[in-house]
Amino acid sequence: MKDVVVIGGGPSGLAAASSIAEKGYKVVILERDDELGGLLQQCIHDGFGTILFDESLSGPEFADRFIEKVMRSDVPIELETYVKSVDKKDDHFELLTVTPEGVHKIKSRSIVYAIGCREKNRFEIKIGGTRPAGVYTAGTVQRLVNLYGVLPGKNPVIVGGGDVGLIVARHLYLEGVDSLFMVYPEDFFSGLPRNAQQCILDFDIPYRNRTTVKRILGDKKVEGVELVEVDEEWEMIPGTEEIYECDSLILSVGLIPYSEKIEDLGAEIDEETKGPVVNEYYGTTVDGVFSVGNLVQIFDYVDDAVKTAYIVAEGVDKFLKGIDVKRKKPIKLVPGDKIDTVTPQRIFYEEGEEVTVFFRPGVEKENAVVCLVNLGNVIKTYRKRYLRPSTLEEIKVPKDLFNGKKEVTIRVR
Amino acid sequence: MSDRKEVLCIRCPKGCRLKLKIGDKVVVEGQECKLGEEYGRKEASSPQRVVPSTVKIIGARYPRLPVRSEKGVPMNKVEEVIDELKGVEVIAPMKKGAVIVENVADTSVDIIAERGMEVQE
Numbered sequence: 302m303k304d305v306v307v308i309g310g311g312p313s314g315l316a317a318a319s320s321i322a323e324k325g326y327k328v329v330i331l332e333r334d335d336e337l338g339g340l341l342q343q344c345i346h347d348g349f350g351t352i353l354f355d356e357s358l359s360g361p362e363f364a365d366r367f368i369e370k371v372m373r374s375d376v377p378i379e380l381e382t383y384v385k386s387v388d389k390k391d392d393h394f395e396l397l398t399v400t401p402e403g404v405h406k407i408k409s410r411s412i413v414y415a416i417g418c419r420e421k422n423r424f425e426i427k428i429g430g431t432r433p434a435g436v437y438t439a440g441t442v443q444r445l446v447n448l449y450g451v452l453p454g455k456n457p458v459i460v461g462g463g464d465v466g467l468i469v470a471r472h473l474y475l476e477g478v479d480s481l482f483m484v485y486p487e488d489f490f491s492g493l494p495r496n497a498q499q500c501i502l503d504f505d506i507p508y509r510n511r512t513t514v515k516r517i518l519g520d521k522k523v524e525g526v527e528l529v530e531v532d533e534e535w536e537m538i539p540g541t542e543e544i545y546e547c548d549s550l551i552l553s554v555g556l557i558p559y560s561e562k563i564e565d566l567g568a569e570i571d572e573e574t575k576g577p578v579v580n581e582y583y584g585t586t587v588d589g590v591f592s593v594g595n596l597v598q599i600f601d602y603v604d605d606a607v608k609t610a611y612i613v614a615e616g617v618d619k620f621l622k623g624i625d626v627k628r629k630k631p632i633k634l635v636p637g638d639k640i641d642t643v644t645p646q647r648i649f650y651e652e653g654e655e656v657t658v659f660f661r662p663g664v665e666k667e668n669a670v671v672c673l674v675n676l677g678n679v680i681k682t683y684r685k686r687y688l689r690p691s692t693l694e695e696i697k698v699p700k701d702l703f704n705g706k707k708e709v710t711i712r713v714r
Numbered sequence: 715m716s717d718r719k720e721v722l723c724i725r726c727p728k729g730c731r732l733k734l735k736i737g738d739k740v741v742v743e744g745q746e747c748k749l750g751e752e753y754g755r756k757e758a759s760s761p762q763r764v765v766p767s768t769v770k771i772i773g774a775r776y777p778r779l780p781v782r783s784e785k786g787v788p789m790n791k792v793e794e795v796i797d798e799l800k801g802v803e804v805i806a807p808m809k810k811g812a813v814i815v816e817n818v819a820d821t822s823v824d825i826i827a828e829r830g831m832e833v834q835e
Contacts, residue, residue: 336775345780345828346766359766359782361829365810447768450778475767475796494729498722499763503789667728667746687728 303327303409305617306396308384311339312603313594313610314415315367320614321413322376326621329407330371331382331398337371338364339417341603343444346468348495352604363603387412387566394589411589411617414563414577415610418556418595420465423517426554428460430516435523439465439553446472454549456480458526460514464492464601466553471500482545484512484528486535491691493601514550515542523549556599566590573642574598580631580649581656582616583609589620598644598659601693605659612657619650627651632703637674637712639664641690648703655697660711662688670714671696675706688713721757725749734758762786765795766828769814774806774831781814782828787821794819806833 307318310332322328336342341349344360351357354366371378381400388395396407420438437445437453443465445451455478459466462485474481483501488510490497501508509528515537516527530541558576560568568585569578576597577585585592593609600606631647641663648656662669669688673681683696703709717736722729723745732754735741742754764786768778787795795818802815808831815825 342829345768345782347764347782357764359780359828361780362810365829447780448776448778450768450770472766475765475793494722495724497729498724502720502722503763503792687726689728 302393303329303407304621305329305411305413306331306394306407306409307413307415309339309415309417309594309596310334310337310378310380311415311417311594312341312364312367313417313596313606314339314413315364315371316607316610317413317415317591317593317613318376319367319370319374320611321617322374324614324618326617328376329409330376330378331384331396331407332378332380333383335381337368337378337380340440343440343447344468345447346471349603352602353607360603367607384562387562389566389587389589411591411620413591413593413613413617414585414596415593416559416562416596418558418599420552421555421557423552426513426552428514428517428552430527431519433517433519433521433523435519435549436517437549437551439469439551442469442551443472446476452476452478453551454478454523454547456547457482457549457551458514458545458547459483459551459553460526461485461553461555462487462490462492462497462508462510463553463555464496465556466551467492467496467500469551469553470506471504474504474506481506482547483508484514485510486513486531487511488533493691513537517550518544523547526550556595558596558598560596563587563590563592563596568592571598571642571644571646573636574644576644578646579644580616580647581612581645581653582619582650583613583645584616584620584649586647591616598642598661598693600659601691605693605695608657630707632706633708634658635708635710636660636663637710639666639713640711643711648700651700651704653700655699656703658696658698658711659693660696661693662690662713664713665689666713672712672714673698673702674710674712675708680709682714719758721754721761723750723753725753732757761789763789763792765792767796767799769799769802769804771808771831772803772805773833774808775834776831779804779808779814779831780828781825783818783821784824784826787819787823791819791821795821795825799825806831 304326341360341364349363385397515529518525525546529537594606636643641661669685671683719734733743740758765783771779810830812827
């Protein structure tokens with residue numbers, strides 16, 4: 302019997318496994334790929350680690366810090382291991398895994414899910430038209446270009462101005478596509494400003510805002526797209542359609558936590574984050590099941606995602622020790638005016654000094670005041686120099702602030 | 715004679731759109747704080763970028779090895795750096811941090827391997 306199974310060998314899973322092992326527990330990491338590091342192995346640009354290490358590392362370099370740490374510990378790593386199913390028993394979980402050698406059973410007292418997120422596809426954003434070859438998600442293109450040296454086409458269109466799209470645009474430009482065009486429905490790139498500058502503006506890559514792809518054209522291969530202008534609500538404006546010739550379409554239309562598996566186990570899912578509802582130690586609503594990293598919500602910085610892994614180690618420790626100082630009813634933390642998401646969504650434990658709370662603003666605002674509100678009364682305020690939806694914010698909330706409350710709302714004044 | 719350029723300030727999440735007038739001296743407009751002015755001046759005089767790319771690797775798990783410039787190179791050299799990497803070929807195994815190209819495009823900056831790669835059939 303294991304104490305903890307960590308599912309997923311990306312940065313959050315690796316950090317969680319080594320932090321939990323440091324507390325003396327029997328941990329194993331299960332990874333479906335044949336190497337560790339997760340998504341970071343294909344993120345070859347720099348800018349990772351500026352918060353945690355005060356250095357600007359590439360994805361593989363950042364991942365290696367955590368891979369080395371796990372390698373130096375005695376945590377076993379099972380590669381090419383896919384978790385087929387998980388059964389909750391009275392006092393443990395039974396995992397059925399599939400590996401090249403066959404099907405195996407693993408018993409564990411607790412599970413940390415670190416299985417990240419996936420990319421949205423064309424159907425989730427309702428792009429019509431034919432279904433030819435040459436339609437890719439940005440992450441797939443990143444993998445093709447950076448690991449295999451294969452370009453998706455000679456004149457691609459990228460739809461979506463988020464971080465992955467911006468970074469892929471730079472790779473494609475530098476690796477030598479003939480032409481490149483980016484369109485996005487927002488007024489301005491939705492990715493981090495530094496990516497907009499370093500990836501698009503630096504190289505004068507053409508782009509158009511308030512524009513999206515209505516239809517894909519082409520029989521066997523992509524021959525073009527029908528572009529259309531959109532208004533502030535992202536509604537298509539009739540009569541603004543135009544055909545743009547291209548040989549491939551790259552979708553950078555957002556990431557979504559890969560939460561189907563954990564939902565099957567009975568964990569409550571947050572409608573806003575699309576990830577599991579978690580408490581301040583990243584426990585889900587199923588006892589003994591924890592969740593970290595991009596599965597909880599989409600983080601802008603891997604550094605922040607990894608922070609959740611350090612915090613989960615404390616939660617797993619409390620669970621395995623059977624420390625039960627939980628409140629009878631957890632306090633709810635909910636997003637209010639001008640806030641899109643908040644994690645954690647529940648405050649379970651009475652002890653502890655402060656809670657690290659992440660929230661995504663729903664608005665762009667300078668010199669903003671962020672308020673914690675209970676029953677209409679402001680109980681604490683935080684000043685933020687500049688809020689924007691593309692940047693996830695963090696605040697530290699003193700634990701005793703929650704005493705005697707049922708619900709605390711975070712809003713922007 | 716003066717040159718005009720627009721850049722996005724990356725010193726804080728606000729991301730001010732700076733207008734630079736580059737002549738005998740640099741004039742920065744559009745910033746909302748001192749950091750922006752400082753960033754604008756640096757961008758005007760000597761903007762630098764770390765260049766990420768890949769080179770061909772023989773006998774490893776993937777056909778490409780991720781590499782980057784060890785530190786920033788002048789921005790106007792970025793495309794020259796990429797061009798110089800186009801013909802480069804290395805053979806596995808490769809150690810993380812190994813120098814792949816010295817003094818790339820005469821920038822006094824080395825290109826290094828971002829990760830190690832073992833030999834794989």
